[in-house]
Amino acid sequence: MNEASATVVAERVRKTFEAPGGGPLRAVDDVSLRIRPGELTALVGPDGAGKTTLLRMLAGLLRPDDGALRVLDIDVTRDPQAVQDRISYMPQRFGLYEDLSVQENLDLYADLHGVPQAARRERYARLLEMTDLARFTGRPAGKLSGGMKQKLGLACTLVRSPDLLLLDEPSVGVDPLSRRDLWKIVQQLIDDENLSVIVSTAYMDEAERCAQVFVMHQGRLLAEGAPARLTARARGLTFTATPPADTPARDLQARLIDADALIVDAVPKGGAVRYIRQPDADPRALDALLGGVARQARPEELEDAFMMMLRQHQDAGASAPRMAHDRADDMAQAAAPARNGGDGPVIVVRDLVRRFGDFTAVASTSFEVARGEIFGLLGPNGAGKTTTFRMLCGLLPATSGHLEVAGLNLRTARAQARGRIGYVSQKFALYGNLTVRENPEFFGGAYGLRGQARRQRVAAMVDQFGLDPRAVSGLLPGGYKQRLAMAAGLLHEPEILFLDEPTSGIDPLARRAFWRAITALAQSGVTIIITTHFMEEAEYCDRIAIQDAGRMLALGTPGAVRAQAGGAGAADMNSAFIAIVEQGRARAAGGQA
Template sequence: MTENLITIDAHEVVKTFIDPEGKKFSAVDHVSLEARAGELTALVGPDGAGKTTFLRMVVGLLRPDAGQLGVLGIDVREDPQAVQDRVSYMPQRFGLYEDLSVQENLDLYADLHGVAQDVRQERFSRLLEMTDLARFTARPAGKLSGGMKQKLGLACTLVRSPDLLVLDEPSVGVDPLSRRDLWKIVENLVENEKLSVIVSTAYMDEAERCENVFVMNSGRILAHGAPSLLRQQARGLTYLATPVPPMPARQLQARLLDARDQIIDAVPDGGSVRFIRQPDTTSGQIAALLADAPYEERLPDFEDAFMMLLQQHREAANDATHTAPTPPLTEPAREKPPEAGPVISVKNLVRKFGDFTAVASTSFEVRRGEIFGLLGPNGAGKTTTFRMLCGLLPATSGQLEVAGVNLRTARATARAHIGYVAQKFALYGNLTVKANLEFFGGAYGLRGKILKNRITDTLEEFELDPSSISGILPAGYKQRLAMATGLLHRPEILFLDEPTSGIDPLARRAFWRMITALSERGVTIIITTHFMEEAEYCDRIAIQDAGRLLALGTPEEVRRQAGQKDINSAFIAIVEQARARPAAHEQVP
């Protein structure tokens, strides 16, 4: 392939669907783009932007309704099978067979793709070495961690040698170490094997690794180019503000986000807050807004440009659907009760599954109104800990109290004080938004006029259409609905299990603005997340791996423990140091 060869050539491509009400809408609306051979190309955009629909047309799974789409020089509309024979596609939920071993999954996909027997062994060996799965060939896929499943999915996608690799959000739901390893593999394929790759991603730092980025929203391309070029659009508008203790960074962020006529975006970063001002905002207005917080100008990054482009498009289209949901206001703000003791107390908590110890002698406390983050790699034991705290899983041993109730002896009583949003959003996809709220409200014991009023208020507060079918909502709106169901009964403690997995930065900002408001009202928040930037919103965080507690403290204390400036690097350093210690011990005679 020559450097100038175009692998994807799209011109005015349109794909239209019909919503449940019978109305047509364009998921992809006159999209034109080119992806060059031997390069890494990214599609970024909010939920519902059209990224997945476009990629499914690229690989021949959907037929464009209008426009021209050439892939590897082939007209996809005329010959989708010819494209599928030369393209490998890894969708968001790659279809591993969980009862089959790692090797059996590789064999199966090699059979499906007609890979010749004489090349399989060499190819399998290379893929297993590349993904660091050679030691696990006999392990069932269902018993792999989330990151290992993603790497096996990529290996199965590559059992044949494609001319184009298409990845739809490949790192959603995996921890920073697994995400780093996955991207090392992808970059190695591009650099050393000159493979052409197009990827959609919700992570702006991943988009920044790509040679060419296309920013999508509402089915359209807003801008494209090298990340270094796109970020210049925010030059002169980006700043770093430092809150003066005891003000937490999230509180300063909330103040900035609420000044929507002056501020485009704000997000915590290493104890400070990165923000973007509106182009027409004056230095005097910024100084007045940050009278009690020193600030300085900083160089823009790609995420700044992304947020600016979305803001401009939203204003131009007057698209209210992307407005941050307003924190619940119908309940009168209540004062935080006096600190009589922790609202959650964990002492020597252990959970075993047969001979396997998922959580080993873990102890910590959570204060009322605190935002407490449980972090760890896939398979670290944090979800098991989380489920024990919610009363969904009994502990093997140890002491566990929630809202003053012993969870080992009175789980039902404790659960009355708890709201829970599951990792996969336990919604009923065939029911409307309103029907889901009615069901969950009834499950929490709400009845009659109280339930009706709560639902009315919730629909307004979360900007939800009561007649929408929940199963076809974009991920960001499913998240809003899941949050709404968990808050209907106004719990003292809210448990959130990776609630922002797979959603874009815009939706994450809206989510955390709401969480900050809940915390200020005295609601205690326990959250697991793989977005390390979100750890900066927490009052304290705990990092687990292999069932052990590795770090516990404020984000600043954890960064200091690891000797790192940002929480992502601190997380990786703490986990890698802990994993190296047993290995070093084993080498001692």
């Protein structure tokens, strides 16, 4: 392919920032690549890989420090405006105006891009049809669900017809249904308009749709090629192990992932554990590790190859969060709660209702959670799960119903109940300018810990989570930030730990380590309540609840929920989630007809 026919040509491109606290941060480090026109191309890699910085340079919003960069045969360094006139770029946090309606947002972006009035009617009609927003043109953008906001952001990005579309993790933070809808829209644009699209993503199933994949990590390009060619790196190394019926898949997964000399990666799925063995693993040692567990070979996938590349990069000396078996168990012992209230359920919810004006966000929901259980709260964007989660945490009062947490009625003893609860939010909510030691010291005071007892507790938790007490919190990698947030949330030895999408945007290696720690905490008696949009993470749960439109659609073990989905929906949790939500919406529509 010659340069004139390439959509993007990068030659040894570098971009360095001054890191807070001093020292260079090489966001993009000596990257060379060529991207073909009329195709869907993926940039994949964990948080901090350099994907966003590279996309911003392609969009002419950042100037490379070194190297040559041409976009649509234009030198983007010399003439960024010429590039911007021909591309559309949707960043991770697209700037919708929440007080304006869907139609007003479209009009505003059409005005900003100088779209002629004569071209707007046809363009709007096509975009509204593709995004299924035609019924909501008068609704304020702030009243849309997260998935609908993403679709409106994409529509606003496309009010003009570009030669190149840049999408920076468009499906992050949205549910599987919304993610599926977004990808239908993108594929339709490629098919109908021969549009060139470059998308950054952390989802390997999305990258598998692409013609070309570039794997980035810590600013460097690790590999490139068609998905099938990259996937071949894992050939002959991928297996499924099925534990006995009385053994949770997550317990087998924890055992396998601790044996990093034999196992590259392991994740629970469909009641079994999918694992990748090390290429040079000793067969006898592997047999001893697995014991009598039934196992069989399975076809390799792009995610398998991706995890192998990340692990190899880590083993070659790059830093990444890693949680060994003894560290996770020590952590759980340090965080083990004092037992209160006997062996009954630690959370009791009866006929819970929450209304905002005439809108019912949660409608007559009931369930219980046992001590030491991992309970997943799932649902599409706007389903009511965040409202339920906030009520369980004591952050939002219920309109009606009974809500008991750690043996305390949240209607009459909310402050007392909070003392038995730990909380880790989706976004890093600690103080970035404080050190690793100073953050838990501050929060320990808020939990009522004082003097020597607080200092000892902080020191123990910082040590057990493998953190440097002198490090500046805001400069930690994503996985270590989550460890720090966990340490702060567990300082006061809570009985219940609430995790609100805790692994969103962090390195897959860190995500595995994070769940290894969660498994150990549950085994020590801590009750875990978690929300997540990663359906694979639902497989770690003892039970899950799926909500939509404020109503409970499914409640049970992952296996029971997959069985409820039936047919093709029973294949995995992602398919089950989509099937159950669609079945629930069909029943609701039938009831209204």
